[in-house]
Amino acid sequence: MYEITEKIELSHSVYIFKVKAEKIARKRKAGQFIIFRMNEQGERIPLTIMDSDIEDGTISVLVQEVGKSTGLLCGMEAGDHIADVVGPLGHPTHIENFGTVVCVGGGIGTAPVLPIAKAMKEAGNKVISIIGARSKELVILEQEMKEASDELHVTTDDGTYGHHGFVTNILQKLIDDGVKIGCVVGIGPVPMMRAVAEVTRPYKIFTLVSLNPIMVDGTGMCGACRVTIGGENRFVCVDGPEFDGHEVDFAELTLRNRSYLKEEKIAMEELTYHEGTRCYERSDS
């Protein structure tokens, strides 16, 4: 069991959890993720590690309540326990001195961008960050991103805060203004990552995106997380999670991420078991 030591509410239904996991805290690098399982009945869900504290042996993850498992987690408080936490999984972000790096975070994608921005800055890059959200109250980690960056731009879709528009507007403007960009890191919802990759494609700017497919074991056994990268089948859990944004088949990823929409709805509606239409008998009854 893994203890939750702290819960911080960032905005409506978005929380940071600090979880006791000493080995992972010591080992993890920017870009890596964990898989958690809430309880005996739970699913295995991947979450990017945002930060860690080696001294108190905790990792920080940011969670948005979107389904049953994230909902259960968001209902937990400090002192509660999660059944399983495993990691750090995936390859760390490739960090080097590119000169100038633009870090783009969309929505809760800002959380995984934060450690990468920090690491890029430590590697000597000039870090320009762009974080975007639908609306002012959904802007997260602004202060932290400000500290990690040389320059920060905030956008909101509805114009309630910062630039009125999308993160890609700012990215395009930086390019138009002649900023020499060595690398763009874009993490957020799939349409946003796709849009970022499309902005940089004509200029051949190296663009990293972090993919978030459905996983089961997350350790290179099941193949659920396969994605098409440059026409090849790749596995996000062991080959990723970061890939060249210009090579990713985002359309396929979008469809695959919608595999269980119907089942997710059932799980949310029926939090307890009832006799459904299936014809099996339960083996534990």
Added chain:
Amino acid sequence: MDPKETKERMKLPRQPMGEQDPKERVKNFYEVPYGYTPEQAMAEAKRCIQCKKPLCVGGCPVGIDIPWFIRLIEEGKFVEAARKLKETNGLPAVCGRVCPQEDQCEKVCIVGKKYEPVSIGRLEKFAADYEREHGEVMIPNLPKWTGKKVAVVGGGPAGLAVAGDMVKLGHKVTIFEALHVAGGVLVYGIPEFRLPKKIVESELDYLVKLGVEIELNAVIGKTDTVDELFENGYDAVFVGSGAGLPNFMGIPGENLVGVYSANEYLTRVNLMKAYQFPEYDTPVIQGRRVAVIGAGNTAMDAARTALRLCPEEVSIIYRRSREEMPARLEEIHHGEEEGIVFRLLTFPKRFIGDHDGRLVGAECVKMELGEPDDSGRRRPVEVKGSEFIVDLDVAIISIGNGANPLIQQSTPDMNVNKWGNITIDQETGRTSKKGVFSGGDIVRGGATVILAMGDGRRAAASMHEYLSTGEW
């Protein structure tokens, strides 16, 4: 045994094993065979002619003293029979169920030359079940600690065999398991109706009682590397990390929603208990028409699992003919009884999806067998113009696995072959890295539970020698 008695024994009929009616069992996940009663077991044991030079022992990958345990059953000493088994096989209840006995011990049984072979597997299952169900599991006296610590990477059949042997030799053993439960393929792969999970649990429990520590959620290569295990005080490491990433065919449409690897499908249903969704949170697409591509044991497991989620049709699509199907005859027979449709000499050329990217069908082509290929089997060749469409909403690809890359990536001084599988000395299980042994699917690519256990036992013997002498 005098010749007359031998002759009489050989004429005794093989005891049939009762099993759930196919019509009933496709509606549940309970185990299919019921197992022998004590009377049946004793009657079956009487068929063994107690050969002086028993070929069956040579046919067993772990070398169980088969005539001896069978004689104990014949004498009604069931618990003693189980203990005899456990001297050489740590998991008899598992092996009695999932070993391909017809290709091993029973294949070479002398009685089987003229009549049906002795049901060695069923007797093994009987003895192990009897001991467990009667609470007779005995913890043997263990030798004093040797002062050595052993790390076992992966809690599947190979690792469990190593752990059992090494702890009995007086070493401290820790199993590092990547998943949230140990057992490897026994828990994520083999379905409940073939191997009830409570049996695996009790085998694991036995190892824990012997003093084996199991650390869950520990992905070696990530959480710790092999070198860090040595730094942390382990004197030897066994790598049994198991089957790796599933192979796909490379045909169009393979990433449509509804196309699964057998690993994913079975993991969802067995390990994550998707058959009890929504009580358990992990879903699986149930499907109306399901096809499994491939015809090995894993394919049969996937097909029979799919059948129990009650679609209208489950088929096996296989490019060769019935004779070449690699699955055990018993599995094929069970699948047929349960109503699986066999689309033989057929292969998919592409999967077809709808506008939501969900699978709706496969374009298949008929095959015919041509000249033998490298494997000695006749090579299937497409019949031109024979394309046809099969309606499908779930396809399960079961054409083998590659190697898991995590340990190899983080252990560059350990040799692997061109497919990424770890290379070992066959006799000793030693890798190219001092103190590191390996076996099971990470070496073999894809084999059986008992072969992995055999690897584990050989590696354990050699590991003990290494720890005792320090010689590599």
